[in-house]
Amino acid sequence: MRKTVIGVMGPGEKATEGDLQNAYELGQFIAQQGWILLTGGRNVGVMDAASKGAKSDNGLTIGILPNSDQHGISEAVDIAIFTDMGNARNNINVLSSDVVIACGIGAGTASEIALALKAKKQVILLTDDVESKSFFQSLSPENVYIVESVVDAIAIVKAILRSKSL
Amino acid sequence: MRKTVIGVMGPGEKATEGDLQNAYELGQFIAQQGWILLTGGRNVGVMDAASKGAKSDNGLTIGILPNSDQHGISEAVDIAIFTDMGNARNNINVLSSDVVIACGIGAGTASEIALALKAKKQVILLTDDVESKSFFQSLSPENVYIVESVVDAIAIVKAILRSKSL
Amino acid sequence: MRKTVIGVMGPGEKATEGDLQNAYELGQFIAQQGWILLTGGRNVGVMDAASKGAKSDNGLTIGILPNSDQHGISEAVDIAIFTDMGNARNNINVLSSDVVIACGIGAGTASEIALALKAKKQVILLTDDVESKSFFQSLSPENVYIVESVVDAIAIVKAILRSKSL
Amino acid sequence: MRKTVIGVMGPGEKATEGDLQNAYELGQFIAQQGWILLTGGRNVGVMDAASKGAKSDNGLTIGILPNSDQHGISEAVDIAIFTDMGNARNNINVLSSDVVIACGIGAGTASEIALALKAKKQVILLTDDVESKSFFQSLSPENVYIVESVVDAIAIVKAILRSKSL
Numbered sequence: 001m002r003k004t005v006i007g008v009m010g011p012g013e014k015a016t017e018g019d020l021q022n023a024y025e026l027g028q029f030i031a032q033q034g035w036i037l038l039t040g041g042r043n044v045g046v047m048d049a050a051s052k053g054a055k056s057d058n059g060l061t062i063g064i065l066p067n068s069d070q071h072g073i074s075e076a077v078d079i080a081i082f083t084d085m086g087n088a089r090n091n092i093n094v095l096s097s098d099v100v101i102a103c104g105i106g107a108g109t110a111s112e113i114a115l116a117l118k119a120k121k122q123v124i125l126l127t128d129d130v131e132s133k134s135f136f137q138s139l140s141p142e143n144v145y146i147v148e149s150v151v152d153a154i155a156i157v158k159a160i161l162r163s164k165s166l
Numbered sequence: 167m168r169k170t171v172i173g174v175m176g177p178g179e180k181a182t183e184g185d186l187q188n189a190y191e192l193g194q195f196i197a198q199q200g201w202i203l204l205t206g207g208r209n210v211g212v213m214d215a216a217s218k219g220a221k222s223d224n225g226l227t228i229g230i231l232p233n234s235d236q237h238g239i240s241e242a243v244d245i246a247i248f249t250d251m252g253n254a255r256n257n258i259n260v261l262s263s264d265v266v267i268a269c270g271i272g273a274g275t276a277s278e279i280a281l282a283l284k285a286k287k288q289v290i291l292l293t294d295d296v297e298s299k300s301f302f303q304s305l306s307p308e309n310v311y312i313v314e315s316v317v318d319a320i321a322i323v324k325a326i327l328r329s330k331s332l
Numbered sequence: 333m334r335k336t337v338i339g340v341m342g343p344g345e346k347a348t349e350g351d352l353q354n355a356y357e358l359g360q361f362i363a364q365q366g367w368i369l370l371t372g373g374r375n376v377g378v379m380d381a382a383s384k385g386a387k388s389d390n391g392l393t394i395g396i397l398p399n400s401d402q403h404g405i406s407e408a409v410d411i412a413i414f415t416d417m418g419n420a421r422n423n424i425n426v427l428s429s430d431v432v433i434a435c436g437i438g439a440g441t442a443s444e445i446a447l448a449l450k451a452k453k454q455v456i457l458l459t460d461d462v463e464s465k466s467f468f469q470s471l472s473p474e475n476v477y478i479v480e481s482v483v484d485a486i487a488i489v490k491a492i493l494r495s496k497s498l
Numbered sequence: 499m500r501k502t503v504i505g506v507m508g509p510g511e512k513a514t515e516g517d518l519q520n521a522y523e524l525g526q527f528i529a530q531q532g533w534i535l536l537t538g539g540r541n542v543g544v545m546d547a548a549s550k551g552a553k554s555d556n557g558l559t560i561g562i563l564p565n566s567d568q569h570g571i572s573e574a575v576d577i578a579i580f581t582d583m584g585n586a587r588n589n590i591n592v593l594s595s596d597v598v599i600a601c602g603i604g605a606g607t608a609s610e611i612a613l614a615l616k617a618k619k620q621v622i623l624l625t626d627d628v629e630s631k632s633f634f635q636s637l638s639p640e641n642v643y644i645v646e647s648v649v650d651a652i653a654i655v656k657a658i659l660r661s662k663s664l
Contacts, residue, residue, distance in 0.1 A: 001221070003244050036245060055167070062245065068261045068285065068418065078169050079202060079228065081247055082261035085417035086400065087616050091586035095234045095248035107616035107637060114609035118585050119234065135633035139605060234584065251583035252566065253450050254423035273471060277446035284419050284439035301467035305439060333553070335576050368577060387499070394577065400593045400617065410501050411534060411560065413579060414593035427566045427580035451566065 005062070006030050006157060007038045007097025009090075009113070010046025011106035019046055019104030022126055024053035025150040026101060031059025033154075038097050040089070041065040041081075043074040046103050051076035064093050091115045098164070099124065099157045105132040117143055122160050124153050171228070172196050172323060173204045173263025175256075175279070176212025177272035185212055185270030188292055190219035191316040192267060197225025199320075204263050206255070207231040207247075209240040212269050217242035230259050257281045264330070265290065265323045271298040283309055288326050290319050337394070338362050338489060339370045339429025341422075341445070342378025343438035351378055351436030354458055356385035357482040358433060363391025365486075370429050372421070373397040373413075375406040378435050383408035396425050423447045430496070431456065431489045437464040449475055454492050456485050503560070504528050504655060505536045505595025507588075507611070508544025509604035517544055517602030520624055522551035523648040524599060529557025531652075536595050538587070539563040539579075541572040544601050549574035562591050589613045596662070597622065597655045603630040615641055620658050622651050 008026050010019055027050040030037045037054040039047040041063020051061045055076045063077035068084035083089040087108060094100050094116035101124045102113050110132065116123045117140040124145045125136060136144045147153045174192050176185055193216040196203045203220040205213040207229020217227045221242045229243035234250035249255040253274060260266050260282035267290045268279050276298065282289045283306040290311045291302060302310045313319045340358050342351055359382040362369045369386040371379040373395020383393045387408045395409035400416035415421040419440060426432050426448035433456045434445050442464065448455045449472040456477045457468060468476045479485045506524050508517055525548040528535045535552040537545040539561020549559045553574045561575035566582035581587040585606060592598050592614035599622045600611050608630065614621045615638040622643045623634060634642045645651045 001241060001244060002239075002246060005245065062247075064247070073168075075167060078167060079171065079245075080168060080262065081228075081230070081258065083258050083417075084261055085258075085415075085420060085586070086589065087613055088417060088583070088586040088589035090613075091584065091588075092247065092249050092251075095250055096246065105637070107612050110633075110637060111609050111612035111616060114605050114612055115585055115588075118605035118609060129636075131629075131633040131636040135608075135629040138627075138629040139603070139608060249583075251420070251581075251586060252423065253447055254417070254420040254583060256423075256447075257418065257420040271471070273446050273450035276467075276471060277443050277450060280439050280443035280446055281419055281422075284443060295470075297463075297467040297470040301442075301463040304461075304463040305437070305442060333573060333576060334571075334578060337577065394579075396579070405500075407499060410499060411503065411577075412500060412594065413560075413562070413590065415590050416593055417590075424579065424581050424583075427582055428578065 004035045004098050004161060005038050005096060006035045007093055007100045008046060008050040008103055009040065009093060009100060009109050010103035011109055012042055012045035012047065014106050015045035015049070015104050018128065020049040022150050023049035023103045026050055026103060026153065027053025027059065028057045029150060029154045030054055031057035036060045036062060038062045038064065038093065040093060041074060041077050042072050048074040048076065050103070064089050064096070087111065094121055095119060097121070099160050101126065101153055101157070103127070105129045124156050126150070126153050170201045170264050170327065171204050171262060172201045173259055173266045174212060174216040174269055175206065175259060175266060175275050176269035177275055178208055178211035178213065180272050181211035181215070181270050184294065186215040188316050189215035189269045192216055192269060192319065193219025193225065194223045195316060195320045196220055197223035202226045202228060204228045204230065204259065206259060207240060207243050208238050214240040214242065216269070230255050230262070253277065260287055261285060263287070265326050267292065267319055267323070269293070271295045290322050292316070292319050336367045336430050336493060337370050337428060338367045339425055339432045340378065340382040340435055341372065341425060341432060341441050342435035343441055344374055344377035344379065346438050347377035347436050350460065352381040354482050355381035355435045358382055358435060358485065359385025359391065360389045361482060361486045362386055363389035368392045368394060370394045370396065370425065372425060373406060373409050374404050380406040380408065382435070396421050396428070419443065426453055427451060429453070431492050433458065433485055433489070435459070437461045456488050458482070458485050502533045502596050502659060503536050503594060504533045505591055505598045506544060506548040506601055507538065507591060507598060507607050508601040509607055510540055510543035510545065512604050513543035513602050516626065518547040520648050521547035521601045524548055524601060524651065525551025525557065526555045527648060527652045528552055529555035534558045534560060536560045536562065536591065538591060539572060539575050540570050546572040546574065548601070562587050562594070585609065592619055593617060595619070597658050599624065599651055599655070601625070603627045622654050624648070624651050
């Protein structure tokens, strides 16, 4: 009965155009598969773009918010979880995702990748940033997947879910 | 677009038969209204009964879990949010609920009522326990609603939601 | 080598004159015993008064703060722990205290007492509030101690610490 | 009156001999300056070595623990703060440190560096790991200091503290 939850993490204010485009498409693919999209819930950057993409395909979207008020929430978030615990909520984001996709990089996203790896979660990294790819692959070769496209990211998600259900 | 989330809190292992019956019916009513049910997500007591009630009417159920593993989760939880923060997750439970219904009493539930009142949330209290009714009403007369039945609880939820949307 | 930590919890803005006087004296007695005082760390109410009392007797004071900035901290806090998790930090307050003393009552303090009892901690309650005494004693008769004075509170702390060290 | 708190973060079970030696010396230097040492508090790796170093010079040590029980705590921790929030406590570690020193690298430490940078904290990185140095310096050139020795790390801490007090 439990639904599959895919987390899409990425920069807020500092997302690139490419990150936003990827995030929107990730949201669409996730919705098309019937998976639930989980993001950090704010109305900026990758969180917002992924949620909008998912809603464009009638997906269900969850936002794990850092604060406790009604401001700054993506309008494409269906269910808002208010943590009021700032960036410590990043740990909840990754623990609650069956697979974590990092779309772009920044300090917050780096913390989410690291917390996911600490919890032995599998992380798919979609970014042009060379240093982050090199670092996270060296940190956890067995749990980090570097991909070059949204389509590849979704293919890896499917493979991971299949291996979990065996 | 944001969905209405109603939190049902109550004892786990120490729930009474009356609490469990009330929780199941609360879950049913909440699902019938199209609201989302939020609980503490464990497979015991009020959390479990309310979630099962909601699923019996095709509702959507969210469980905010205290741990991070796959054990002890109510099978009637659709979406599991893993906090790994023990009882500190009680604050997330109440912050994420548009209205909080306390169904029965215990130390964990008392903490949720108190945290809800601290956050100026409205709390509906459905219990036979005399001391808890007396205490919480004295603590916050304006935000605590004492009810005698599930039907009354749902009527108060509707009134609160209506007043918020004005 | 580990030091004994005594938590003093109580209202912030809504503390009564009696609460503040009791808190100050509790801080003094705690410092005199060589125990460390732990509070919620803000510059108001019981937190502030207890910390000032402890410093007046050269005690060491820890404040577990709800936010992450330098504003609103009691000037009598030696060591500030910044949680940035709002009232969820109340759980850390009680888990980190060998014994919890509630000095006065309010919604935040009630959450701390309840979270302490949930964690099987012993709680000493010093207040004129009749309903809170009645409620918490009914909630956990074995772990709640009702006292009428600061001197009695300290005597109970000593007895609890002695029984733990056996 | 507030005391200066220096956080030393680093791997637990996977710390190298070099990390442990550096951590011990960092603890000694920190104690000699009269600063308080803050670590993750467990009885392994960099946390344990730094705490032991600080105690060897009569420093005061704080451990911010991921759990809530008495097991696995470094015996060199004077004051234990029990968070019961797993790796989300990493955010508290960095928010509560005036300066963060990362001694060695691993997934948990990487999350702490990233959370520190997200909070605009200054981070000193002491490690042989090439990828982490390259990544974190590219992530936040203005707030990451790469050092080659314990002595250099302490010199940077002093410079940062001096600039803050101006």
